[in-house]
Amino acid sequence: MNTKTKYLLKLTLAVVVLLISVISINQSFDFSTVNLDQITAEKPLFGADEFKYEAPTADAGDSALSSKINWAIFIFVILLVLVIANTLDISKYISKITGKETINQNEINKWIMLIFMIVGLAAVVWEYQVHGKLILLNNSSSEHGASYDSMFTITLALTTIVFFITQFLLFWFAFTYAKKDGQKALYYSHNNKLEVIWTIIPSIVLTVLVLRGHQTWKSVVYAEDNYKGKIKKIEVFAYQFGWKARYAGEDGVLGNVDYKFISGKNELGLAYGPEVDDLLVELKDKIKLDQEAIKNLKVTLASLNIDYSAADGLKDYTTMEAIQKQIDDVMDGTTLSELEASIKRKTKQIDRIEAIKNNPKIFASTFTGSEEDDIITQEIHLSKDSLVTLNFRSRDIIHSAWLPHFRAQMNVVPGMPTKFTFKPTKSTTEAKKEFGEEFEYYLYCNKICGTSHYNMKIKVVVESQVEVDAWLKSQQPVFKKVEAVPAIMNAIDSTLATEPVNKLALK
């Protein structure tokens, strides 16, 4: 038997071993059945849009499965290493006997290049067909989405063509121009004409793309300016970790807001007099508590120490750790400086609110009364076929409001109002027909904002104007109409009451 066939035999053997290992893994763990079932089984109640993270609990079935996977991977690694070592040994052994390089690696690699190209490009075609079907294309639910999709299609077509041509050339050249003994490469160092051509052609193509892109971009970002009529405005409010929508009430005007007015009962910080008064009282109380706490630091420390010794050894390690941290914080002054910072912060907040209250002009333009009938909701309802502007506001961190089905996205930045204007064209009912009964539109958070970023979404419903109105009627305005004029409102000099001004816009 000559060395080549011998080698081929061994190689076949190696491949067989590898195949068996792959098959055995496949049998020990069937990806297709196990995963989907498991996941759907544990899905939490859908539609609740405010989540606190709760560590998912494990059950016995899971750990059995995971150990199976671990084993499968382990076996795979071992087998692979064995196969490689085996192959290496053979080739070394043979070359020692024959005294020359046994395998012409250049030839082998040349063929793998070709095979890689064929299989790879075929796989790309396959991907386009299988997963390409799942992408969001030509099914947009907004008006500008259609022009977005056509822009995308053009880009996709062009890049796909270039992709296939260049990848083909690359691997084809690698294959055909692989080293041949006694041959010399062509000395060919430049060709100015060719280079000019392949500079100009991409330039032209890119110019076309960029001009189209500019057109689409303009139509999307200036949609509000380009539209002459009145556009309905909805405020979308983001916070760690959830969304709220705010609709104007009967007066058709969104009331003023200020982050300084945010409190437990006034989550969006509306400029509503009674709540702001309550907040002032609450802040003052808290300052008192903090001052109290500073005075009592020694006592706290003593009681913590008692707790600590009472907790008795390592029985509950987490609690022990927590107590120890509190003790440390008191000892090294962290607690003190935190309390002091808190007092300072709250004093400043009070000062700033009082400053607004004490300046009649600002007061009047802030507390206009138009916030009273605003409606705060847990869902966004949009009316089909009419333009809407979502005004975004963040309470804390940068979030991003992404509505993939509407091809709409905008960051939500604290301290800087942003907006996105678009026209939904496909109602939820229609979308359900297209995407399946369970389908719902969602607005997802798409800028990392902390622990529960992955679960920060709000349901979006597109329906007829009549349905939207009916739904809005069923929602409670934030602050019920109060008959008696609240104390703070008495201060308004009616002559000073001016047109409602959007406070954020003034900044």
Place this chain on the structure above:
Amino acid sequence: MSTVEITANPTIDSPTHHDEHGHHDHHHKQSFISKYIFSTDHKMISKQYLITGIIMGCFGMGMSLLFRMQLAWPDETFPLFESLLGKWGKGGKLDPNYYMALVTIHGTIMVFYVLTAGLSGTFSNLLIPLQVGARDMASPFMNMLSYWFFFLSSVVLMSSFLVETGPASSGWTVYPPLSALEKAMPGSGLGTTLWLVAIILFIVSALLGGINYIVTVLNMRTKGMSMNRLPLTIWAFLLTAVLGLLSFPVLLGAGLLLIFDRSFGTSFYLSDIHLNGVGALSNSGGSPVLYQHLFWFLGHPEVYIILMPALGISSEVISTNARKPIFGYTAMVISLIGISFLSFIVWGHHMFITGMNPFLGTMFMYVTLIIAVPSAVKTFNYLATLWKGNIRFTTGMMFAIGLVSLFISGGLTGIYLGNAALDIQLHDSYFVVAHFHLVMGSAAIFGMFAGIYHWFPKMFGKMMNKTLGTLHFWLTFISAYLVFFPMHFMGLAGVPRRYYQFSLIPEFDIWMDVNVFITVSAFLGGVAQLLFLYNFFNSIFRGEKATKNPWESNTLEWTTPVEHIHGNWPGAIPTVYRGPHEYSRPDRESDYFPQNDPGNGEPEHYHAPVPIDTSYSGPKEKPSKVFFSSFAHLFLAKKVQA
């Protein structure tokens, strides 16, 4: 240039200290510490960079495998998590905060520690003096400092894993306010402080290194090494260093302001914030978008800082192993310069939908698509270099070809993302993850591997095992595509990035099997890297001994002895007579022509005796025909050759 003249006449002892070393080094023995630890020899520093980079790479890769496990099997428990991560993996479940920490540190490590320091640091240090013909860096001492700042920075970064609240976890971009407010996320506490300190140390290291590279290339070239005879590697390293020098200080500024906001109560990036559990903050007037502008002013050049050395390396490796001059040397250099310049004015394409004025978005879209042109030119030039070559598939060569393939695949999706309109939908989706992992991650890593395999004989005097190398290449190449290609489709279907798990959103259920597939493929890639590690360290100690010029290359580094000596050349520094890519000249017997070979009066560039294009370019020719006729040239050239 004065230094050139000094070194030009090697028989006279030059007054620079490098020559002193060159002549006297073998007389005294260096201590272990001065040889291996606080070495000022560029070759040793290069090895230090490489090994540190590889170690950091192992961490970065390990982290990606851990969080990929979470993405593929969100409902499983893995005891591994608990044993590795302690309280962050309680009961075998990965904590969502820690997931983000792993992603953040993975990104940071890969971008800065592996592909900036590990790639540029290693090869700039190794190749600049050797390829331009200098005895060492302009300032060997600063060079040593540069490495040790990098080392310190790595230690500080990794030490954030020991912190109670965990490492920084607001993404590798550490956007405030998330990163600025301690109470916003556990990782934004001490972890982020350490991250910032580590980055500042890193910037110091990058600046010390960068100045050195620039000065060495400009001032210390040997006689005859004019700028148009520099290997493309050196051009790439030079421009990379310039980019770093101009952009890293801006990141330093951004970082300092962030530190002020975090610790000293300023409001550069903060305004109108009411934080859960804290209440309304006093900060007002700052803008988080300011940070993004500053960050991306570095961030975009940074991707070219990562990519250009890889492109330079692959140019050199491809030319050597295709046995052909690199096609369009001048065009390649102009492209590099064009990319370098443009990379400073395109940063806004990362910010199309941050609420920045849409008009700015328009401008950034235009310049971004312009930058695609030089990138395309480079690709075509690589293809033309392979055309009619005599290709030897050394491991380095295969990685270089892999780089070109990945660069094409990843570069094309840049055309989508640079288009402001398309970015509305694609921003922060998995499409972006696919794009940058191919074009910046994988392509640059492939360049790094190409460099390692190609210059391993120069670094360690040994050869790496070729079979293992081949296996490493194919497994890595296949796994890179298997991992990142499907991610495009996920992104296009609306799957957001930086999500801890997708199983809470039923719409994404259809991607679960793809997620599993990706993770398994990533493990395949991981196994391939084990082969590399084994091959690398085994070859250092037990590899076959290398010859002086194993790849029959033209450049100067292969004229130095296999055993490293301080000062690089035992005798005079060689003089250079021609460009670095004179392979397969028809007027020469052998298929290479070293830069330092005076030859027998051959011209610097070979011109074909029969001008190739006379019969095709006449004044009568229609412009439409020009395109086709140039392809005809290619075939004509073949006949001339035959």
